[in-house]
Amino acid sequence: MKMETEMEDKKTGMTPRQRASAVLHYEEVDRIPVVHFGYWKETLQKWVGEGHISQEQADGWECNGNVYDVEIGNKLGFDHNWNQIFFPVGFRRLNPLFEHKVVKEFPDGSRHVVNEEGVVILEKPGANSSIPREIDYTLKDRASWEEHYKPRLQFSQEYVDEALVRKEDGQMIRFDAGGREFLQGDRTFHYGLFGGSVMGEIRDWLGLENFCYLNMDDPELFLEIVETSAELSYQSVKAVLDTGAKFDFMHIWEDLACKSGPLVSPALFEEIAGPHYKKISDLARQYGIDIIHLDSDGVVDSLIPTWINNGVNTLFPIEVGTWGGNIAPWREKYGKELRGVGGMRKAAFGEDFAAIDAEIERLKPLIALGGFIPCPDHHISPEAKWDNVRYYCDRMHELTM
Numbered sequence: 001m002k003m004e005t006e007m008e009d010k011k012t013g014m015t016p017r018q019r020a021s022a023v024l025h026y027e028e029v030d031r032i033p034v035v036h037f038g039y040w041k042e043t044l045q046k047w048v049g050e051g052h053i054s055q056e057q058a059d060g061w062e063c064n065g066n067v068y069d070v071e072i073g074n075k076l077g078f079d080h081n082w083n084q085i086f087f088p089v090g091f092r093r094l095n096p097l098f099e100h101k102v103v104k105e106f107p108d109g110s111r112h113v114v115n116e117e118g119v120v121i122l123e124k125p126g127a128n129s130s131i132p133r134e135i136d137y138t139l140k141d142r143a144s145w146e147e148h149y150k151p152r153l154q155f156s157q158e159y160v161d162e163a164l165v166r167k168e169d170g171q172m173i174r175f176d177a178g179g180r181e182f183l184q185g186d187r188t189f190h191y192g193l194f195g196g197s198v199m200g201e202i203r204d205w206l207g208l209e210n211f212c213y214l215n216m217d218d219p220e221l222f223l224e225i226v227e228t229s230a231e232l233s234y235q236s237v238k239a240v241l242d243t244g245a246k247f248d249f250m251h252i253w254e255d256l257a258c259k260s261g262p263l264v265s266p267a268l269f270e271e272i273a274g275p276h277y278k279k280i281s282d283l284a285r286q287y288g289i290d291i292i293h294l295d296s297d298g299v300v301d302s303l304i305p306t307w308i309n310n311g312v313n314t315l316f317p318i319e320v321g322t323w324g325g326n327i328a329p330w331r332e333k334y335g336k337e338l339r340g341v342g343g344m345r346k347a348a349f350g351e352d353f354a355a356i357d358a359e360i361e362r363l364k365p366l367i368a369l370g371g372f373i374p375c376p377d378h379h380i381s382p383e384a385k386w387d388n389v390r391y392y393c394d395r396m397h398e399l400t401m
Contacts, residue, residue: 015188016079021248024291024314024339026370033190034396035082035341035375036073037317038063042382044072052386063379065189076386077393082316082341082375085192085251088160088236092117093196093229094152095159098138114138117205118148139205142221149205153228155235164243192293193240193247195280196233198273199226199264200254200296208263215268223272230276237280241287249291250284252277252312257298259321266302274310281311291339297378299323301330308334317342317377327372328365339371346376349392350383356392360399367399 014022014030022029044058053072060068065084073081089095097116104112109125118138138148202225203211215222237250256263281292293314294307300315307315318340319325327340344363348355363374374396380389 017188017190017248019079020190020373021291023373024249024371026336030400032367032396032399033373034077034079034393035373036076036078036380037082037342037375037377038069038379039072039384040379040381043380043384046382047386050386065191076389077397080189082190082373084189085194086163086240086245086247087194088163088240089156089232091194091253092201093232093236094118094149095154095156096152098148119204119207134207137205137207137210140210142218145221145225149225150228153232155232155239157239160236160239164240164245190248192249192251193237193245193284193289195237195250195252195284195292196229197253198230198233198276199269200256202226202229203256203263211263226272226276230273230280233276234280234283237283241283241289247289249293249314250281250289251316252280252292252294254294254296255298256296256303257300259298259323261299261301262303263298264303266306269303270306274306277307277310277312285311293341299325304330304334304338308338313337314339314341316340317375319377320345321377326366327369331369331371336371341373342375342377343372344374344376346378346380346384349376349380349385349388351388353388353391356388356395360392360395364399 016033019029019031020033020035021027023033039061041058041061044053044061047053048055048058053075057068057072060066061072062069063081063083065081069081073079090097094117098114098118100116101114102111103114103120111123112120112135113123115121119134120136120138121132121134123132138144206214214225233252256269262269284290284292291314292312293316294312295316296303297317297319298321304315315327315330315338318327320343326343327338330338330340343366345359348359366372367374
């Protein structure tokens, strides 16, 4: 089904894909793309209660550009979800994932469960979409690595093929974003390829404290885990690109910083992770992908040199946080090679039109730098008012470059 946001703008003839690519390549464009990064489930349920969307749309929504995501985005006025990305072996990449299993139940209805990554978390009835409390970890040492994780992180062409359906003539590939089919490269929406993770997922599997200690306690094991994770990223990317599929950007996920700075030593990060970023980004460029896009929250300033020196040139979501993150100081330091998507203070959606206007005024000089596309810096949270989000989209559609 052809959606409005996938069609050409009747006035300019530009598609959302062309518009996004033009901004990131410092080319002329009619207006700034108006994009989002999804919604909390609680936000959607609130909007159902207010009559803005249907229960079917809320229940069926996924943050990947599926049909419900497009419908909700259209109603609000967004061009598209920036998180339209093809995951060749799934986001968490463990194959198979761990079985979701309850290990302990409590009188108040809360329980300890093993999640799909092998982490024991606390689940509370009625809890929101925030990150759950972690209780314990399956990955603790070499024995648990050898038994539970290393076998799950081996490249398998069959696993990649489950996500790709190729017709005999090799001219059509079906991707998993909403079950849509399109000719190689012949589409109107901006679409990326997941390039995996070098250290971020490892931090999740080990837990932050164990992650920090492991390199000191067993540096050989730490290095092996990093190399195994990075090699799976490389092989998965290559397997998809070898089919002839065309993508607009490659997306790497890390989440290696918080409000106080990085969760890993910048020197260690440069030494161990840098070569893997270069290997993966060089591969993408060999296949014509020149926008290498990385997702990390927090204050990432001291990690940027490793990324920018090893092929990563676009940061997302540029978390505003309490520290006021934005692209301006990075652009001054690294020049136009560094692009960005994000940096919109989503808390303004819970305030009023004046707050929206003020946020847009703050964004204008950043937009003028070029190579920057504003986007709410995370999923839109339940405080957001429907009319405020629509007002933001209407105002953003008026902005020219």
